[in-house]
């Protein structure tokens with residue numbers, strides 16, 4: 001079970017929430033002055049970092065309010081939750097130390113998975 005702390009309702013199951021989009025993306029003040037490429041970049045291009053990412057979520061099966069969430073995309077660790085009228089907090093991810101420097105959870109890095117002797121088949 002994955003819990004998300006709604007800033008209005010408290011901690012609830014992830015199934016009550018829906019991801020909306022990248023947080024802190026603002027509509028251009030004068031879109032008529034943009035080139036087609038600039039407009040397309042605004043509409044379609046979003047960051048996709050491995051690490052800390054500011055996301056906008058909605059508590060769809062709860063209060064139906066939007067809020068922002070800072071999440072480490074490598075580990076799914078929620079680092080901060082804040083209302084959309086609040087400033088973005090500064091957060092540092094606490095990545096677990098591994099020999100390769102990769103996060104062991106959600107990284108897709110098989111080299112850091114722990115294999116028990118019984119699972120080796122030898």
Ligand SMILES: [Zn+2]
Nearest residue numbers: 006009059063
């Ligand atoms: Zn809520």
